[in-house]
Amino acid sequence: MTDRYRVTVDKTACDGIFACLVRDDRLVEADDGLAGFDPEEAVSVERTDDRVTATFEDDRLDAAEGAARACPPSAISVEVEE
Numbered sequence: 534m535t536d537r538y539r540v541t542v543d544k545t546a547c548d549g550i551f552a553c554l555v556r557d558d559r560l561v562e563a564d565d566g567l568a569g570f571d572p573e574e575a576v577s578v579e580r581t582d583d584r585v586t587a588t589f590e591d592d593r594l595d596a597a598e599g600a601a602r603a604c605p606p607s608a609i610s611v612e613v614e615e
């Protein structure tokens with residue numbers, strides 16, 4: 534099933550532990566040492582000083598939610614678009 538959803542990493546909460554990367558390989562270590570997204574995998578990636586948000590349209594919502602659950606400081610949020 535194809536879902537359209539947004540995944541956000543709150544950079545103020547991210548500790549660079551990278552438990553998320555093994556749950557969802559679209560998450561990568563960014564230049565700042567915190568979690569970011571592989572832009573090749575996303576529809577779009579938006580960055581601010583505090584957060585980075587990727588929009589996806591695919592069948593991998595489960596992986597994104599698994600990464601969010603695995604993040605110790607709960608820095609990842611997933612929002613499904615209708």
Ligand code: SF4
Nearest residue numbers: 547548550551553604
């Ligand atoms: S698991 Fe959470 S804290 Fe660790 S790198 Fe990923 S988003 Fe950041």
